[in-house]
Amino acid sequence: MPISTLPPALRTEVERLGKADLMVGIPSFKNAATIGYVVRAAQAGLVQYFPDSRPVLVNADAGSPDGTQRVVVETEPPDYIEQILLIRPKNKLQRISLTYPEVEGVGGKGAALRTIFGIADALKVQALVVVDSDLRSIVPEWIELLAGPIIKGGFDFVAPLYSRYKYDGTITNTVTYPLTRALYGLRIRQPIGGDFGVSGDLIRHYLEQPDWTPDISKFGIDIWMTTSAIAGGFAVCQTRLGAKVHDPKDPGADLGPMFSQVVSTILRLTERHAKRWLDVQSSHDIPVYGFERVIDPPPLTVDTQRLLEQFAAGGINVDAVWQQAFTPENHRLVSRLAQEAEEAIGQATRADKPVQLDASGFHFPDELWARLIFDMCIANREGPVSTEKLVASLVPIYFGRVASLILETRELTSDQAEAFVERQAKAFELGKGYLVERWTEAEVGRSNGRTPKPAPRGRARTTRSRKT
Ligand SMILES: Nc1nc2c(ncn2[C@@H]2O[C@H](COP(=O)(O)OP(=O)(O)O)[C@@H](O)[C@H]2O)c(=O)[nH]1
Ligand SMILES: [Mg+2]
Numbered sequence: 101m102p103i104s105t106l107p108p109a110l111r112t113e114v115e116r117l118g119k120a121d122l123m124v125g126i127p128s129f130k131n132a133a134t135i136g137y138v139v140r141a142a143q144a145g146l147v148q149y150f151p152d153s154r155p156v157l158v159n160a161d162a163g164s165p166d167g168t169q170r171v172v173v174e175t176e177p178p179d180y181i182e183q184i185l186l187i188r189p190k191n192k193l194q195r196i197s198l199t200y201p202e203v204e205g206v207g208g209k210g211a212a213l214r215t216i217f218g219i220a221d222a223l224k225v226q227a228l229v230v231v232d233s234d235l236r237s238i239v240p241e242w243i244e245l246l247a248g249p250i251i252k253g254g255f256d257f258v259a260p261l262y263s264r265y266k267y268d269g270t271i272t273n274t275v276t277y278p279l280t281r282a283l284y285g286l287r288i289r290q291p292i293g294g295d296f297g298v299s300g301d302l303i304r305h306y307l308e309q310p311d312w313t314p315d316i317s318k319f320g321i322d323i324w325m326t327t328s329a330i331a332g333g334f335a336v337c338q339t340r341l342g343a344k345v346h347d348p349k350d351p352g353a354d355l356g357p358m359f360s361q362v363v364s365t366i367l368r369l370t371e372r373h374a375k376r377w378l379d380v381q382s383s384h385d386i387p388v389y390g391f392e393r394v395i396d397p398p399p400l401t402v403d404t405q406r407l408l409e410q411f412a413a414g415g416i417n418v419d420a421v422w423q424q425a426f427t428p429e430n431h432r433l434v435s436r437l438a439q440e441a442e443e444a445i446g447q448a449t450r451a452d453k454p455v456q457l458d459a460s461g462f463h464f465p466d467e468l469w470a471r472l473i474f475d476m477c478i479a480n481r482e483g484p485v486s487t488e489k490l491v492a493s494l495v496p497i498y499f500g501r502v503a504s505l506i507l508e509t510r511e512l513t514s515d516q517a518e519a520f521v522e523r524q525a526k527a528f529e530l531g532k533g534y535l536v537e538r539w540t541e542a543e544v545g546r547s548n549g550r551t552p553k554p555a556p557r558g559r560a561r562t563t564r565s566r567k568t
Contacts, residue, residue: 123156208321338387463507
């Protein structure tokens, strides 16, 4: 992005800064309660670990009404950090807070990061670290852990690796991790973690990509960054950050819109980068940077019954879309599951003898979940139903899937629950042949001018026999 494309007020700021080699970017929206600590930690990280660099910290805010920007401006300046850490950096850390412009009328985290990329590129930084403004667990070392692999290791994209509470990161656990791993063969455990390191080269690549959408201007940004780095052939690694503690979200209440933005984006990227993943078989680990730590993230509460209710309601409200999106067999299986969710709630809320919800009362098989996601990839590419409509119909199924994972891991620690996420990732890898087969059949159908034939029937397996 040439500097001339930045709004005039920003251009002046950037021209005043001149050049920088290391930048921390912080997107924010109504984070007055937490952003001060994030700014202090990031400043301390820049000063302590990179005292010879020319560092800059940029906050891109949505014009928050709660005084987020004022908190950033009033947070103890870099001088304070120099005093408490007894460090004399070569260059003064510069700090700015701005209201970012929307991208084609759409604002959100992605639009904020686009401005951050533009500034980083104009300043010609070697490395950019982006961190979320609702973090409680960030420490100064995170800046080293996210920038170090770029500056010292020659990597272009650093994904975070943290311990998260077993019910946190449900979009990651159910879709972005297993699908990215099965498609591209890279085991990136947190493809939408929110805290990343990006090289100057990769920032330029991001700014040159022609596939920006309104969903990417919102929460689609993280999966777009990760997938664009992989598909562009950039060197990718992970870095161990310890625990991720941030503002809690209950999937059933808070995550519907985010799920739609993230999953719509991943479906579009799956189509765009088909050549990159069609021939990939199995997966492998990628380099990991940083010291291993054992930390137990604090718990968060999830309303499982509400998740099941929304799944059951989906079986009625969006069944017409399910019929179009899924193969007849997968449609039959998911409809039956939605009914079972209804029955499980009925049992749990019986006035005379309520039964506690548990995994024996409701179980969503891994293989079926993987196939439903693969069917969505196909349906999105076929096109009669819009991406938005397809993904909206997937939201209640995601709620059912999350409910099932919660019921299965209820008695387990967050560490132990990880085995279930791995089991599911393997189901995606094993099921990839099904996706490739359907994708390729559709390709042949297209080139013959025929409508692709319906998918093979009756092949979804369940992980265990069910009580009916
Ligand atoms: N600039 C900007 N930042 C946003 C917006 N929405 C969310 N963010 C920031 O994006 C980051 C991640 O948001 P959060 O709600 O914590 O999402 P999650 O942790 O990924 O579930 C935080 O730093 C938010 O302040 C927005 O509309 N504009
Ligand atoms: Mg958060």
